[in-house]
Structure formats: structure tokens, C-alpha cells
Amino acid sequence: MCAAPGGKTSHIATLMKNSGVLFANDANLKRCTAIIGNLHRLGVNNAVVTNLSGHDFCKTHPNGFDRILLDAPCSGTGVIWKDPSVKMSKDSQDIQRRHTLQRELILTALDALDAKSPTGGYLVYSTCSVLVEENEAVVQYALSKRDCKLVPTGLEIGIPGYTKFRDYRFHPSLELTRRYYPHVHNIDGFFVAKIKKLKNAKSEPKPKPEEKTAAEQQESNAEKTGKFPKSPKQQTKNGKGKKNKNGKK
Numbered sequence: 315m316c317a318a319p320g321g322k323t324s325h326i327a328t329l330m331k332n333s334g335v336l337f338a339n340d341a342n343l344k345r346c347t348a349i350i351g352n353l354h355r356l357g358v359n360n361a362v363v364t365n366l367s368g369h370d371f372c373k374t375h376p377n378g379f380d381r382i383l384l385d386a387p388c389s390g391t392g393v394i395w396k397d398p399s400v401k402m403s404k405d406s407q408d409i410q411r412r413h414t415l416q417r418e419l420i421l422t423a424l425d426a427l428d429a430k431s432p433t434g435g436y437l438v439y440s441t442c443s444v445l446v447e448e449n450e451a452v453v454q455y456a457l458s459k460r461d462c463k464l465v466p467t468g469l470e471i472g473i474p475g476y477t478k479f480r481d482y483r484f485h486p487s488l489e490l491t492r493r494y495y496p497h498v499h500n501i502d503g504f505f506v507a508k509i510k511k512l513k514n515a516k517s518e519p520k521p522k523p524e525e526k527t528a529a530e531q532q533e534s535n536a537e538k539t540g541k542f543p544k545s546p547k548q549q550t551k552n553g554k555g556k557k558n559k560n561g562k563k
């Protein structure tokens with residue numbers, strides 16, 4: 315769904331051996347030309363390249379795809395070793411913007427899948443970010459908004475995704491997702507989740523207030539205020555939680 319320049323599309327095309335139909339979409343027209351170039355170079359002749367925003371993707375083929383890869387636009391915090399400028403060029407507002415876009419795209423991707431597909435109904439969500447806000451929090455949001463469940467990725471390496479992180483609490487099935495770190499796995503920092511869509515009819519299961527996890531509470535607070543909760547380190551830095559000279563908070 316966010317396919318340029320086409321690295322993963324080319325790999326999928328190789329696995330499909332020019333059978334079936336492979337759609338490669340990207341919102342950036344210039345970057346679409348890179349997909350076309352790569353597919354031509356590799357002799358792929360079963361692919362259709364489209365230039366749509368992911369938001370419109372499900373409108374073209376609602377419930378129409380067997381499998382979707384959403385390799386979402388992200389902060390790139392997993393590839394800092396290749397591009398150290400990421401450390402200086404991204405602030406918390408960038409992360410908030412990406413988190414919002416990722417949540418929109420993951421719902422669109424689920425709406426474009428066919429739950430009744432005899433061979434699929436699967437969405438793979440991935441990022442080259444190591445931030446919980448772009449990974450587990452996005453998947454948790456999808457689980458709360460659509461009838462779907464996490465399934466094993468089938469990947470042999472990688473460590474399980476977080477079910478708890480600082481104040482976040484995620485569904486236990488988040489441990490089926492996989493995280494990768496350069497210093498552990500000698501590859502880019504990466505996150506992968508495989509999701510099975512269970513029903514084509516849209517349903518937004520609304521949790522009762524008492525069922526809201528801390529993370530969901532934070533999510534809705536973040537939606538209201540546009541701000542993520544600060545990490546304990548940031549809170550100390552800003553003086554919150556620090557005692558004043560009289561020993562009072």
C-alpha cells in the first residue's frame with residue numbers, strides 16, 4: 315500500500331512468479347516511477363502500479379484484496395545507523411503526526427482486505443521504526459476498531475512485541491508481533507505484525523470505560539490534547555515530579 319521504491323514489492327513479485335495480480339501503490343508520484351523502473355528491470359509482468367493516497371485505497375476495491383502489506387511511512391528510528399540525521403530531524407510532533415497517519419492507513423488497509431478470501435484476508439503491518447507509538451500502539455488501535463486478530467508471523471528470528479511498555483498496556487496477543495534491532499539481529503531496526511481480518515462488515519467494538527487499558531486511555535488523551543504522555547525522563551527534565559526546595563511536589 316506504501317510501496318515505493320519497491321524493494322518489498324519486487325520480493326513479493328519474485329515469490330508470485332508472475333502469477334496472480336500484484337498492486338503496488340504509493341502516494342508519491344515521483345517515487346512510483348522508481349517502482350516501475352524496478353519492476354521492469356526484474357521482468358515482473360503481473361503488477362499494477364497505482365498512485366493513490368492510502369486513504370483512498372480501500373475505496374477502489376473495498377474488501378477486494380487477498381493480502382496486503384502496509385509498510386507504513388514512519389520516523390525511520392530503526393535506520394539511525396544508516397541515517398544519523400533522524401536523531402536531530404524528528405521531534406515528538408513528527409512522531410504524533412506519523413502515529414495518526416499510521417492509524418488511518420491500518421484501518422484503510424483492513425477495509426480493503428477480503429475476510430472471506432480462501433487464501434488470505436491477511437494484513438502485514440511493518441515499519442522501520444523501533445518506537446512503540448508507531449508499532450504496538452497502532453496495531454492495538456486496529457484491534458480495537460476492526461474485527462481482526464493477530465496471528466503468528468512465521469518468522470524465526472526477532473523478539474516478541476511489547477505487551478507492556480512504560481505506562482502502555484497492550485493486548486496479550488501483541489507478543490505475536492516481532493521486533494528487530496541492529497545491535498541484536500544485525501539488521502535494520504524493524505517491526506512486523508500479521509493480522510487476520512475476521513469479518514467484512516465494519517464493526518467498531520467500543521470497549522466499556524472500565525475495559526479501557528492505560529494505553530487506550532493515553533491514546534484518547536493524546537487525541538484530545540494532541541500530545542503524547544512524556545517519558546519519566548522528560549518529566550524529570552521539565553521539573554514535573556521533582557520536589558521543590560521545601561521537599562514538596
Ligand SMILES: C[S@@+](CC[C@H](N)C(=O)[O-])C[C@H]1O[C@@H](n2cnc3c(N)ncnc32)[C@H](O)[C@@H]1O
Nearest residue numbers: 316317318319320321322341342367368385387
Ligand atoms: C517505508 S516507505 C516504503 C518502502 C517500500 N515498502 C519498500 O520496501 O521499498 C513508505 C512509503 O509510504 C509512502 N506514503 C506516505 N504517505 C502515504 C499515504 N498517505 N498513502 C500511501 N503511501 C504513502 C511514501 O511515499 C513512502 O514511499
